[in-house]
Amino acid sequence: MAFHSKELAKAYWRENVKLLLSLLFIWALVSFGFGIILVDVLNQIQFFGFKLGFWFAQQGSIYTFVVLIFVYVYKMNRLDEKYDVQED
């Protein structure tokens, strides 16, 4: 076992899952939430010439996805170092 103790392994996994869930929440919010379910409400708002809901569905959600992955990469690298399980 690469972790120093079983408790550390558990704690690492818990933090990992928590990070995953919070990022996936944003993922679902911008696509399923803003882009689909709330689209008619957000379409009342004008955003640089777009209706906001339409913009999220065809542009904004994609930009958010990219940002989410890089936030994940950054946070996971930090987490690996914190628990000393990064690659050599």
Added chain:
Amino acid sequence: MDIRIWTFLIVGLSFVLYIGIAIYCRAGSTKEFYVAGGGVHPVVNGMATAADWMSAASFISMAGLISFMGYDGAVYLMGWTGGYVLLALCLAPYLRKFGKFTVPDFIGDRYYSQTARTVAVICAIFVSFTYVAGQMRGVGVVFSRFLEVDITTGVFLGMAIVFFYAVLGGMKGITYTQVAQYCVLMMAYLVPAIFISIMITGHVIPQFGFGATLADGSGVHLLDKLDGLSAELGFAAYTSGTKSTIDVLFITAALMVGTAGLPHVIVRFFTVPKVKDARKSAGWALIFIAVLYTTAPAVAGFARLNMINTINGADSQGTEYSEAPTWVTNWEKTGLIGWEDKNEDGRMFYSGDERNEMHIDRDIMVLANPEIADLPAWVIALVAAGGVAAALSTSAGLLLVISTSISHDLLKRNLMPNISDKMELRYARSAAAVAVCIAGYLGINPPGFVAQVVAFAFGLAASSFFPAIILGIFYKRMNKYGAITGMVSGLLFTATYIVYFKFINPAASVPENWWFGVSPEGIGTLGMIVNFAVAAVVCHLTPPPPQDVQDMVESIRYPQGAGEAQVH
């Protein structure tokens, strides 16, 4: 120089480039053949993944589809990009740490079962063949229009090129060729998009032009203009679409989850050196994909406005057929556009109601776009090269999955475990060669259902692979009984629904008959839920997995000690 010479020149040069790379990067071992030696830089891998992912359908058809669907086109935009978030966060790093070559490898080892492995192999082969048939067709269409050879010759030419670099180079050859193909296809997509954006809105960046006001001095926003035209011509408003909310939701989810479950995408993350790189690589892949996917809806909007204005004329009275621009007559020859003078006034008219006299295939929106906008000949030739690059890069990736499934999963791991690395490599090459021939045959004689089976491929991947892999990583208690019954029931459920509505009784495929209003395109989401539910129930009624499997699950959950992809 005319368009034809330009096309021969640019497409020819791109072929020379691909073949050159293939010769330089031939594979010497199974490891190089399957995962490019496992040493690909994450940015390079991201670019190759993007080229692999963006098929003839993304390049040729997607903007056209959106152009006709308006808001509803978002299902493809979000569906085919959102899956990468799932991949990066839930699959790629763990599968990389697991460190074998293929998806069936993971399923077979994690569920300690040859049955599970075999189910996975069959799904992988079926999904990949479904896909590849469409790609070869795409090559044929591009060749037949731009080089004016018939479709069969076009497909043969495409087969020969793919054969050469996939069989010779394996994953290593494919990866570096795909980098070149990405550059070609991106240029081919962006150059006309930028030209048209400047012409219509005065903005250099299409993503901004999409929301901007028109450059004709009217001060009207592009999207408002499209909504207005749609209302006038009897279409649904461009920014609102016609599908029900629940259907849009399910289709988007099915495409996202399906993307994350497609074997030719997943295998990409076995080729990078570290777990860290697998995470990063998914991010880079999505950036490279997002460039095209955020441009596509802009192109769709521009193209629609351009097309309506050209056909109906600026005064919306219809354009005289005798004065039709050359692209109309050019594309009429391919059967992708048609005009029937119903009211016999000699004018063309396009609308969503009984006044309509035009038949317009969605595929020409991208291919004819530069001609509609009157761009120089070399841009049109570039689009041809881009279409071919998109189709070739995706087919090569798929062919590799098929050949790996046969030589590695079926032969080495199942039927003849004692063959040497050299023999396995030979089998892999032969399998790739056979797969190219079958794909070519399907491209020349396309089964009528190619378009329909794409829904199948995604539904299948969503309802079989994705839950099995997710549970395998995140739920240690999951055992082989749960996984196998889950995969089989998800698969059967999805397949039955699609086969019934698409093949047995297509007439019944209307929202009133769909379960919960979910169309066959979106049913994979429900199939996935069925899979998860069945797996959870069965697994609690059967014994837990053996200790060594549980230890393996523990060990793939953190990056340390990943090393290189393991040869068994």
